Amino acid sequence: MLDLSVIILTYNEEIHIRRCIENVKQFAKKVYIVDCFSIDKTAEIAKELGAEVVEHKWPGNQAEQFNWALDTLKIDTEWILRLDADEYLQPELIEELQEKLPTMPDNISALSLPLSRAFCGKILHHGIVNNIKIIRIFRTGKARYEKRLMDEHLSVLSGETVELKNQFVDDSRIPIGQFIDKHNRYAAREAALLLDAEYHLTNTDILPQDHGKEVESKRAQKARYARMPLFWRAFGYFIYRYIIKLGFLDGKEGFLWDFLQGWWYRTLVDAKIFEIKRACGNDKEKITKYLKEKYNISLK
Known part of the structure; x- marks a missing residue:
């Protein structure tokens, strides 16, 4: 297992949460679900799969919720992956992480991952979905979310960022x-x-x-x-x-x-x-x- 924890923010994500947790359990030491008192089976499924579920009232935006998680959860791994419930890593990205993360130089504080988009169950290859890279993995204590209403991104507090080659997928299955x-x-x-x-x-x-x-x-x-x-x-x-x-x-x-x-x-x-x-x-x-x-x- 990689020395990495995964933080997933949820509210009524029973349609996605099993796929997401089973995906990251292949390589992550710990999976945290920060839930907003879901009224479906999100928390039940997450606990069944071995994730630690913490309930916290929605503060109004994802940035504050995630920063609360960083400040509250007792994370003891070197790295943190932030993932949405409707996202998962491609097998090639998991292999790349397993190869590169354990030997990442000390001056590297964050990893930027290419994003792939799926809609109605089909991965898209055209439009504006190509060449989007987002910082999603960082050393514990080296990044926080900026305060924004939406479209928030991680700010790297110190150190350098490198780009990985393989993709994670945003694949919402909601109607x-x-x-x-x-x-x-x-x-x-x-x-x-x-x-x-x-x-x-x-x-x-x-x-x-x-x-x-x-x-x-x-x-x-x-x-x-x-x-x-x-x-x-x-x-x-x-x-x-x-x-x-x-x-x-x-x-x-x-x-x-x-x-x-x-x-x-x-x-x-x-x-x-x-x-x-x-x-x-x-x-x-x-x-x-x-x-x-x-x-x-x-x-x-």
Whole structure:
């Protein structure tokens, strides 16, 4: 076993949790489930598979929940892997970790992993799913999550980051209806982040350390996106993903992913922004107050 602990944040993940735990049990010394009092069988399945389950009330975002886990769990392994319940590591990545992690130089504090996306049970190969790398493994005490409403990433506090070759997979199996409900909830937070990027309402990042080149590039792109015209940018983003980046080559699954996540979701975000601007104009204080009163979103 690798000298590594896995932390998985959960709420009603019985559809995914068995696959996830069985995947990491192949190589991890310890598996921690930080659950938000699930009302399904998430905790029961996790305990059955030998994971340690800790219940903690949802603080409002994943960053605070994960940092609470780092501060509270008695982790005694050298490395930590942060994984979502609907994710798993490809066999090739497990082999790469088993080969490289035990001999990783002391100056390396974090590992950046390539992300592969699956939708409706099919791994996608086109659109914007390629070349995404995310820091997910780090030495204990060497990283924390920045404070953000969503799209949060690990900040490496010291040391260097290296990129691994093989992939982990984001493979949610929730029904389309739940996917839509989930993204409807995300849309208000995404709208708040875009308004923040446009009006500089506040600085949502509290840690200036390294997040990885991919993350910094993505956020620069989002800042440019925030300056583009409402609604047209959502349509243009779909065309970019589905036509220019060849998303159509992934068949029906590729169309659904690019349409729902790329056009429908982005249009919904813009609709919320349109609604907020119509109510508040360009007044920063009014926008901030509106977000708090209507969506319970605080950028402070």
